[in-house]
Amino acid sequence: MDALALQLGAEASRRSGRMAALGCSRRDLLGFFLGAAATAACVVLLQPAAPPCSYGYGLVAPEDYQELEAMANGTAHAAPSPCSLVTPAAGQHQELATLGNGTAHPEPCTTKPSGMAAASPDDDNLPELLRMAAMDDKTVILTLTNEAFSAPGSLLDLFLHSFRAGVRTAPLLRHLVIVAADAKAYERCRRVHRLCYHLRANGTAADYSAELPFMKRNYLDMMWRRNRFQARVLALGYSFVFTDVDIVWLRNPLLRVPVGADLAMSCDKFYGDNPYDLDKKANGGFVYARASARTAAFYEAWYEAGRARPGKNEQDVFDELKRELAARHGVAAQFVDTAYLGGFCDRRKGRDFNKLCTYHGNCLVGMKTKLRKLTRVFAEWNKFRTKAKLTD
Structure with a gap:
């Protein structure tokens, strides 16, 4: 012994x-x-009670695409499969959320633990939500939805599904705050995601829960409420990536935002090869804003200009004043090439899945049309990914 x-x-x-x-x-x-x-x-x-998903965060199972097609056709309204909400099984490789500056984040848990903190309609704890969602450089990802867009089988389900099934996009869910424009959208968010915020319409009886027709009064009000909310996030010291909920994420788009940009935005069509050439039509569906005094001042001036121009949405006011405001406040503003942030507005470039990071259901009328066509785009992406043997 x-x-x-x-x-x-x-x-x-x-x-x-x-x-x-x-x-x-x-x-x-x-x-x-x-x-x-x-x-x-x-x-x-964190092991789920249900059988483990053999495909994890990788390629999507064929039955999931059948479900998505049913969503698009309006024939199914099933709740998300438990397999879309679980952490990858032990033994799967760890995904990293790589930012534009090379910072890496570990794989998050996308399940919703009991008793977690989240905003409630009676308690505005946005600062705490942002703290929970922030990356190392205090960047958060935001999206805005309402009852119509967040109903089961609607655009919110496809949006979240794209994060889980994209290339290295699943870890980014840890940094996503879903902003709900009404109470039912907030309740729905709480069922499918960790971080939800109820953007209450204080002092107004306006109904933002239905599908909002483009450029109608409630639509315009909602766009400027969104602008005010983004400004508040900046004022709290957080940079953000805002993405419309009718966008599918294929890869991490932050890699296409230069480190030196204060404000980067998608556009309807991209001409030439100079992102700092502002002679393009802005699209507020994807916005990156760096938290700084100059960017906050830009947003404040942008909003005040909108108040002086009733009947215009935030994109039109931005296009009118972008050069003046950028010069006045020293903001480095740019547009991101539609080769990377694609959409239906710019069909000249086709869909090169070797480059695309996101795809926007813009220039389409109606939620059902958006859902149907975006589902097909995502199915095309999955076929490309399988053929190209893209992995995480």
Whole structure:
């Protein structure tokens, strides 16, 4: 027994020496084992009761596309499969959410734990939600939805599905805050996502729950409420990526936003090869804004200009004043090429899935049309991904 103890002690000494040669102290070892134990505990606790999804966050199972097609045709309104909400099984490789500046984030848990903090209609805790969602550089991802767009089998389901099934987009769900324009949209959000915020229409009886016809009064009010909300996020010190809910995410679009940009926006059509040439028509469906005093001042002036121009939406006011406001406030503004942020408005370039990061259901009338055509785009993307053997 003494000989065995001596042998084990010698082996431990050799291992300690090897770890020391690698620059690891006993404290490092202790931290490593504690971290490993915590990770193992999380994996055990987060295992779903339902059978595991063999396809995880990778390619989408064929039956899911049948379900999406049924959604688009209005023949199915099923709740999301439990497999779309679970963490990848142990043994799957870890996905990283890589930002434009190269920062990496670990794979999040996309399940909704009981008792988690979230905004309620009676408690405005936006700062806490943003803190929970923020990346290392205090960037958050935002989208806005209402009852019509968030009903089961609607655009919100396809939007979230695209994150889970895109290339390295699933980890970005950890940073997504869904902003609900009405109470039912908020309730629906709470069923399918971790971070939900109820943007209440204080002081107005306007109904924002239905599909809002383009350029009608409620639509215009909603667009300027969105603009005010974005300004508030900046004022709280957070940069943001805003994405319309009628956009499917294929890859991480942050990689296409230059580090030096204060404000980057999608456009209906992209001409030439200079993103800083502002002679393009803005599309507010995708906006990146860096938190700074100058960007906040730009937003404030933008909103005040809108108040002086009743009947115009925020995109039209932006196009009218973008050069003046950018120069006045020292904001580096640019448009992102539609080769990367594509959409139905710019069909000249086709759909090059070697480049596309997102695809927008713009220049389409009606939610059902958007859902049907975006579902087909996503199915095309999945076929391309399978053929090209794209993996995470």
